[in-house]
Amino acid sequence: MLRSALIALSQNKNLRQFAENSSMGRRMSSRFVAGMSVDEALAVCERMNREGTAVTLDALGESVATEAEARRSAEVYHRLLDAIRARGLKANVSVKLSQMGMDFDPVLAERVVGEMVEHAAKVDSFVRIDMEGSPYTEATIAMTERLQAKGDGKARVGTVLQAYLYRTAGDAERLLRQGIRIRLCKGAYMESAEIAFPAKADVDANYGTLAERMMTSGVFCGMATHDEAIVERLVAFVRERGVSREAFEFQMLYGIRRDLQRRLVREGFGVRVYVPFGPEWYPYFMRRLAERPANVLFLVKNFFKN
Numbered sequence: 001m002l003r004s005a006l007i008a009l010s011q012n013k014n015l016r017q018f019a020e021n022s023s024m025g026r027r028m029s030s031r032f033v034a035g036m037s038v039d040e041a042l043a044v045c046e047r048m049n050r051e052g053t054a055v056t057l058d059a060l061g062e063s064v065a066t067e068a069e070a071r072r073s074a075e076v077y078h079r080l081l082d083a084i085r086a087r088g089l090k091a092n093v094s095v096k097l098s099q100m101g102m103d104f105d106p107v108l109a110e111r112v113v114g115e116m117v118e119h120a121a122k123v124d125s126f127v128r129i130d131m132e133g134s135p136y137t138e139a140t141i142a143m144t145e146r147l148q149a150k151g152d153g154k155a156r157v158g159t160v161l162q163a164y165l166y167r168t169a170g171d172a173e174r175l176l177r178q179g180i181r182i183r184l185c186k187g188a189y190m191e192s193a194e195i196a197f198p199a200k201a202d203v204d205a206n207y208g209t210l211a212e213r214m215m216t217s218g219v220f221c222g223m224a225t226h227d228e229a230i231v232e233r234l235v236a237f238v239r240e241r242g243v244s245r246e247a248f249e250f251q252m253l254y255g256i257r258r259d260l261q262r263r264l265v266r267e268g269f270g271v272r273v274y275v276p277f278g279p280e281w282y283p284y285f286m287r288r289l290a291e292r293p294a295n296v297l298f299l300v301k302n303f304f305k306n
Helices: 002-010 013-020 023-029 038-050 067-087 106-122 134-149 168-177 200-215 228-241 258-266 282-291 294-302
Strands: 054-059 091-095 127-129 157-162 181-185 221-224 248-253 271-277
Touching: 038 054, 038 067, 038 271, 054 067, 067 091, 067 106, 091 106, 106 127, 106 134, 127 134, 134 157, 134 168, 157 168, 168 181, 168 200, 181 200, 200 221, 200 228, 228 258, 248 258, 258 271
Parallel strands: 054 091, 054 271, 091 127, 127 157, 157 181, 181 221, 221 248, 248 271
Antiparallel strands: none
């Protein structure tokens, strides 16, 4: 019930406007959002690299309405790619198609993202096309395939699959056959029982099966989870099967389970932290609260602390 309420609130325009423009809202978001500007995000990236974690930078924003807005969103990513190269950062970028015009012009979105992938190839980096709700699933996968097939896209573009969707096992095999890198997460959008597992236990079981397949596929994939039980299962699997720790990485979100991130780094596993930033943070922030109710309690307990 709490998860459904928080996801509904993530779509409330009036609450979003208030939150994104108030000092109280920005203070609340600071646990999970690395500042409002590119420079703030890059400073966090440098700090996390020093702590032993790689980073994916995510400029928050969704559902642009014009080509000019899509181009402005893309320009932030071009700045990030240049800065990553110039500063020698262990980092890449993640982008949502709705930021690039997918809702009103899919051809434009593919052209804009394609330019980004070409840029990544020139600076020896990588673009992750993030996954949104189920209406975007097939289009996102298909675009990733087309960009991967281009000369400059080889190993420079990947996407995200969500373990709560019934279709994901088939999608994983489809992408792995093409050598496309996958970020596997559980899923953060409300989906119907017609297309997604409604029970957490079923999602967790599917996640574990998919993760083990990806870790032994020969394609470098990211296991994106904060669920310690799943992490322990995967660590045990790696040790039992002799899977190289270079074959995959764990991925987590900025501000969530920092203790687990540090532990995995100490144990010699690759860890990548997704670092979101930017003034349009509200929908992302609410979905993070919805994913893990303990995050709500954490914010309430710590809001008035310095």
